[in-house]
Amino acid sequence: MSQISSTPPAATVAQSASNPSTFTPQSPFDETGDVILRSSDGVDFRVHQVVMSLASPIFATMFTLPQPEKDPEPINMPESAVVLDQMLRFWYPGTEPLTIESLEELHAVVEILISKYDVQSAVYTAKSHVREYLKTEPVAVYAIACTQGWEDLARTAARESLKHPIRVFDYDAAQSLKHITADAYHRLMQYHYLCGTAAKGVTTSLRWVTAPNNWVWFSCRSCTTSPTGWYLSDGQAYPTRLWFTNFRTSVGEALSRTPGISLLDSNLLPPALKEASKCSVCREQVHEQLFNWVSTALSPKVQELINGVQLKFT
Ligand SMILES: [Zn+2]
Incomplete structure (x- = not known):
């Protein structure tokens, strides 16, 4: 099982190619696959073009670019190896379940997968993972749900927030609140x-x-x-x-x-x-x-x- 408990948020793990990662891809990204995704810190992930294209219109467009028939060039990705591994294992067929140990980590992966690469097949899994934080972090779950346009989960989280005195501001704001609009936050407070x-x-x-x-x-x-x-x-x-x-x-x-x-x-x-x-x-x-x-x-x-x-x- 992939352990990412020590992984800092996506925004802080990006590394440049001049600072190579010691990360080593595990199965299935180390053997088969007809396309190579190269992380920002120089780690190659082998993936299947057809799988990537079906999952994401962004990747599908990327693969339409002319490629040499033999030894295609690696596709340089802006994500670090750690982040790339997280986002692939979140939905890629044949991978082991991803262990996420904080809502901030989860949000970072969801943002990249769904907001950036439009991997809609990951939505169901993402929502079920986010839902696990309803009881402990309802405001943060509400924030993520609003960011993603998940109305059903936003309503559930708002209802769950009623069990907490969230209008007594003696707690630190959730990281996820940085991503929602003031309007969405106001609606929660008003509710x-x-x-x-x-x-x-x-x-x-x-x-x-x-x-x-x-x-x-x-x-x-x-x-x-x-x-x-x-x-x-x-x-x-x-x-x-x-x-x-x-x-x-x-x-x-x-x-x-x-x-x-x-x-x-x-x-x-x-x-x-x-x-x-x-x-x-x-x-x-x-x-x-x-x-x-x-x-x-x-x-x-x-x-x-x-x-x-x-x-x-x-
Ligand atoms: Zn009496």
Whole structure:
């Protein structure tokens, strides 16, 4: 398996022919093939003209140039041997799977393959590789998807970004952001903001909450009540316990920052449960009821509101 873990980004690996590489091509680029691609650092790769021509209109045009019938001249490539090896192994038939260990490396290969040489047959593989970074680097994946015009992946990445507080700028920008337009980045920020605003709406109005109900934070008459009641689905105002009001506020703030946060897995429930447990009435029911309400009512409502927000993609 090709290991490129120590490979710096493509832009930094280019070497001149006067600085020969010690790179040695491996199978299948070392034996067969009727065309020689010579890297910028002087390494020859043997490839099949028909394979290259079918994969890339750029190569197809390149091969139409007159060539000597015997001992054709090597085609000088602007890429270094390492980069050339990466881009060939990404799609060339009969090669072993390429191991890419960072999204920056992957982006560099994708840029050369698809944007420069128009190897459309590599798109499916490229997208599946990029997709592997969705959970850890959704903004960078969004950036790459926008650069390549992959609308489906851009939408998926934008949705995944909702699980991160990406409007809190305490992180370094992904390298991939250098390649997208300010407009595309603005659309992601706008989508994230609008989802946050929509999600927070579950806490600023409770008219979506079914009433009458038996939730203890409405029915308890033992612990402190908030100054104002809340209108529920039946149009009636219901007093709520103070601990629930505090919980509602903290949930709203969290959803505003991170609209895709998992409310059940967040650190929002323990303080509310602790506070509610100070009341002898709430204590009896709050654990079961609050988990139940969050999972069957609150979280689905948040998802419903987020689903109503559309990412603008042009
Ligand atoms: Zn109570």
